[in-house]
Amino acid sequence: MNGNFALPRFSWRFxxxxxRHFLVWKKYAGTSILGNLADPMFYMLGFxxxxxxxxxxxxxxxxxxxxxxxxxxxSTMNSATFEVLYSGFSRMHVQKTWDxxxxxxxxxxxxxxAELVWGASKSLLSGLAILVVIWLLGLQQSWAxxxxxxxxxxxxxxxxxxxxxxxxxxxxxxxxxxxxFTLVITPMVLLCGVFYPVDRMPALLQILAxxxxxxxxxxxxxxxxxxRIPAYVGVHVGVMLAWTAGSYWLAVGLTRRRLLS
Amino acid sequence: MPGLxxxxxxxxxxYGEQAVVRGLDLDIPAGECFGLLGPNGAGKTTTLKMLLxxxxxxxxxxxxxxxxxxxxxxxxxxxxxxxxxxDNLDPDFTxxxxxxxxxxxxxxxxxxxxxxxxxxxxxxxxTGKADSRIGELSGGMKRRLTLARxxxxxxxxxxxxxxxxxxxxxxxxxxxxxxxxLNQQGKTVLLTTHFMDEAERLCDRLVIMDHGxxxxxxxxxxxxxxxxxxxxxxxxxxxxxxxxxxLPDGVCERHELADETxxxxxxxxxxxxxxxxxxxxxxxxxxxSSLEDVFLKLTGRELRD
Numbered sequence: 001m002n003g004n005f006a007l008p009r010f011s012w013r014f015x016x017x018x019x020r021h022f023l024v025w026k027k028y029a030g031t032s033i034l035g036n037l038a039d040p041m042f043y044m045l046g047f048x049x050x051x052x053x054x055x056x057x058x059x060x061x062x063x064x065x066x067x068x069x070x071x072x073x074x075s076t077m078n079s080a081t082f083e084v085l086y087s088g089f090s091r092m093h094v095q096k097t098w099d100x101x102x103x104x105x106x107x108x109x110x111x112x113x114a115e116l117v118w119g120a121s122k123s124l125l126s127g128l129a130i131l132v133v134i135w136l137l138g139l140q141q142s143w144a145x146x147x148x149x150x151x152x153x154x155x156x157x158x159x160x161x162x163x164x165x166x167x168x169x170x171x172x173x174x175x176x177x178x179x180x181f182t183l184v185i186t187p188m189v190l191l192c193g194v195f196y197p198v199d200r201m202p203a204l205l206q207i208l209a210x211x212x213x214x215x216x217x218x219x220x221x222x223x224x225x226x227x228r229i230p231a232y233v234g235v236h237v238g239v240m241l242a243w244t245a246g247s248y249w250l251a252v253g254l255t256r257r258r259l260l261s
Numbered sequence: 262m263p264g265l266x267x268x269x270x271x272x273x274x275x276y277g278e279q280a281v282v283r284g285l286d287l288d289i290p291a292g293e294c295f296g297l298l299g300p301n302g303a304g305k306t307t308t309l310k311m312l313l314x315x316x317x318x319x320x321x322x323x324x325x326x327x328x329x330x331x332x333x334x335x336x337x338x339x340x341x342x343x344x345x346x347x348d349n350l351d352p353d354f355t356x357x358x359x360x361x362x363x364x365x366x367x368x369x370x371x372x373x374x375x376x377x378x379x380x381x382x383x384x385x386x387x388t389g390k391a392d393s394r395i396g397e398l399s400g401g402m403k404r405r406l407t408l409a410r411x412x413x414x415x416x417x418x419x420x421x422x423x424x425x426x427x428x429x430x431x432x433x434x435x436x437x438x439x440x441x442x443l444n445q446q447g448k449t450v451l452l453t454t455h456f457m458d459e460a461e462r463l464c465d466r467l468v469i470m471d472h473g474x475x476x477x478x479x480x481x482x483x484x485x486x487x488x489x490x491x492x493x494x495x496x497x498x499x500x501x502x503x504x505x506x507x508l509p510d511g512v513c514e515r516h517e518l519a520d521e522t523x524x525x526x527x528x529x530x531x532x533x534x535x536x537x538x539x540x541x542x543x544x545x546x547x548x549x550s551s552l553e554d555v556f557l558k559l560t561g562r563e564l565r566d
Contacts, residue, residue, distance in 0.1 A: 003317075016365035023362065024353045096349035102315055103343040103411075104366035105335045261317060 004261065005253035009109045017101060017114035018121070025122075036122075037129040040075035044068055044133070047195070058197065061226055065139045069222035070194035072130040072149060073156060077214060079126035080119040080157040081185060084164035085177045088115050092168065098259070108259060112252050115168075116161045123157025124150070134225065141227025148224050155237065156217045159244045163213075165251035169258060188214045193222075213243045263447030264291030265326040265340055265418040267312065272321035274307050274473075281307045283473035285321070289466075291417075294440070294450040296460040296467030298556065300565040304473040305453040306346065309422055312451075313338065325418065339367065342416030346423045348403045350395045356382070356406055357391040364413040377413065385409035386435060401432030408439060419443060421452040425459060437463060457553035471560045481552050489550045489558055490514055490526040494533055497522040498543035512536065519562045526550065 025032060048064030058066045091097040098111050131149060140146035167180045191205055192198065192214035198206055209215045216236035223230040230236070269287040273280065282304040289295045297305050310316040312323055314334020323330040328337040350359050357378055364374040382388050385405040395403065404424070411419060424440070425433040440463060444450050454460050460467050461481045468478040477484055485491075494513075496504075501523060514527035525533060530547060537545050 013366075013368075016362075016368070019365060020351070020362045023358065024351075027353060095352065096347065097351060099345065099347075100349040100351070100363070101366060103313070103338070103345065104363065104414075105338040105368075106366050107335065260315065 004256040005249070008112070008249060008252040009107065010113060011107070011110055013106050013110040014113040014117065017106065017111055018118055020101075021114065021118040022121075033125070033129065036075070036079060036126040037133070040071050040078075040126075040130060041133055044071040044130075059226070061141075064137070065226065066222070067195065068130070068134050068137075068139045069225040070218055072127055072134070072153070072225070073214060073217045073221050074189050074194045075130050076123040076127040076153045076156045077160045077185070077188070077217075080123040080160040081164045081180075083122045084115055084119040084161050084168055085171075085180065086174065088119075088165065088168045089171055089174065089177075091115075092255075092259075093171075102259075108256055109252060112165065112248075112255060115165060116158060116248060119161030119164065120154050120157030123160070124154050127153025127156070140225055145224045145227055145229070149221050152217065152220055152224075155240055155244075156213075159213050159217075159240045159247075162244045162247035162251060166247050166254065169251050169254035188212055191215075193218045211239075213240050216240050263417055264293075264449045265337075266291045266449070267295075267418070267451065268322075268324045269308075269312070270322045272308065272311060272323065273319045274304070274311060274316065275319045281473055282311070282318075285470070285473070285475055287468065287475070289449060289451060291326075291449055292444075292447050293465045294444045294463055295452075296464035297451065297453040297470065298455075298457075298460055298467055299453075299470035300560050302565055303470040303560075305470060306422060308470070309420060309451075309453065313341065313343065313420065339414065340417045342411035342414060342419045344408050344411040344419070344421040344424055346426070348407050350403060350406060350410070352395045355392050355394060356387055356398070359395065359406065360410055360413055363410050367414045369414065374413070377415075381409040381412060384412070384439060401428055401435075404428055404432065405435065405439075408436060412443075416448065418449045418451065421450070423453055423455065425454070425456065433459070457551060457556055461552045469556060469559055476559050477555070484555050485550055485552060488555050490528055491550055492527060492530055492547065493550050493554060494525045494527075494530050494537075494545055494547045495522055496525065496537065496543055496545045500540075500542045504540060504543060508536075517557070517562065524554070526554070 044064070044067055048067045052063030052067070055063045057063070101111055102108065127149065131146065134140055134146065164180070167177060171177065191201070191209045192212050193209070194214070198209045198215060201209070216239045220230045220233060220236050267287065267289040269285055272282055272285040274282040285308060297308065299305050307316060311318045312325070312330065314331035314337070317331060325337040325341070330337055351362065354362060360378050360381055361371070361374055364377070378391070379388070382391055385408060387402060387406060387409070390398070390402070398406065408424070421440070425436050428436065437459070440450055440452070452463070464481060466478070466480055468475045470476065477488060479487065501521060505523065512533045513525040516526065517524040534547065537543060
């Protein structure tokens with residue numbers, strides 16, 4: 001037990017494992033990109049135009065523009081989450097891919113780092129897909145500023161990969177993930193300002209939202225799409241990095257305890 | 262550096278109150294083919310996992326050619342090839358991709374891998390299957406591919422956990438042949454098995470484990486001559502019980518009764534065979550004692566699972 005929660009170790013050995021995930025992804029790339037794009041895009045267009053036509057502008061922009069930033073963030077979050085939960089669990093427990101990799105001169109920490117970075121890579125892809133839609137619709141107010149959302153999707157991906165890996169590390173089966181979606185992801189989507197501004201909610205819910213990482217992601221992405229430089233970037237990035245580091249440390253410790261003792 | 266040596270001292274693994282391995286000592290010189298035998302739950306797989314640095318020992322020391330495991334397990338595993346009990350090939354990849362991806366985990370150059378893969382496929386009898394999906398392979402082919410994958414780093418120690426379980430006799434012979442060839446090249450081979458004929462055939466030396474301890478160790482032939490009577494007569498048939506009642510003393514040196522069969526162990530079975538000639542209702546077989554007889558004598562005939 002002791003030693004399992006020592007700090008995670010980082011090494012470039014994770015790279016061939018990332019390459020493995022990429023090679024699998026390449027085989028099913030068409031379906032994967034469609035999934036990344038179609039679902040969030042229809043939500044965004046449906047709500048943006050449908051609901052948006054009934055609503056006044058929010059902070060000087062159309063509801064569709066407002067929603068596009070939220071969609072970019074939550075679609076990015078979902079990508080990483082689904083990857084490390086369902087695919088990650090399959091690799092660890094069902095398909096025993098990790099067991100095979102562990103027989104090579106690779107450590108469990110390398111496998112987890114590969115999962116973390118791979119989840120973030122999937123997020124990057126989702127974020128890019130939505131960003132292209134935003135560009136095609138001309139929703140961005142500034143090309144240059146909208147490009148800054150790209151590194152942010154990577155950060156969102158790292159955060160939610162790390163958080164998801166905590167669940168994967170303790171999960172007995174796929175059904176277990178329902179808890180995470182019901183108790184963490186869905187509340188996050190509804191509280192953190194994807195569909196409406198956080199300041200429209202009761203004070204207590206606003207305080208809760210302030211602690212959640214998706215709020216901080218949206219607080220940076222939304223101004224960038226609307227052509228403004230976000231305020232308090234240091235705070236937002238700091239909160240997200242704290243969630244990432246804390247979750248990743250916990251996930252590595254729990255996984256070591258599960259597989260190595 | 263062909264062949265790695267393995268030295269294990271006082272190895273212990275406890276899970277809470279339960280001791281799975283209880284003080285194991287092993288010495289495997291470089292270039293030997295060594296067998297780890299024992300009933301289910303004897304601690305074989307746990308021992309292998311500790312040897313590879315995949316499970317933390319509770320106590321004891323492990324050295325592979327001087328590398329201390331688990332601290333230097335990674336260096337050791339660079340030179341080790343592992344064939345696990347369960348096939349865990351990547352189902353999304355083709356046969357060749359499985360070898361390529363696995364080789365990259367060792368940091369081996371793609372150019373070297375591209376050279377090595379055809380030779381590995383040939384060794385596994387999978388030439389022409391390079392682009393087949395794993396799902397299209399038979400059980401035997403998957404097993405052979407798993408062996409080829411274990412050889413992708415040209416290892417000096419090959420560790421195999423029940424390499425032939427579930428295979429048909431043809432496939433078993435192919436695996437045996439490969440292992441013999443690798444052993445002849447000077448590589449150390451360490452295997453666990455439930456098949457006594459496999460151990461007898463392949464292993465220079467072996468250890469029989471039970472309840473986490475070594476209970477016998479040596480060359481297969483030596484173990485047989487040291488631990489059991491040289492000849493066995495198996496007797497079976499409907500009237501075995503009645504016949505056994507009136508069997509005179511001294512006809513059978515030592516016997517075991519299991520599954521309605523009498524196993525009679527001894528040096529000279531002349532009297533017993535004469536008796537059996539006059540009892541046509543019973544059938545019998547006479548044969549030299551084997552490693553399986555030793556194994557069953559030491560570990561008992563009761564089911565372990």
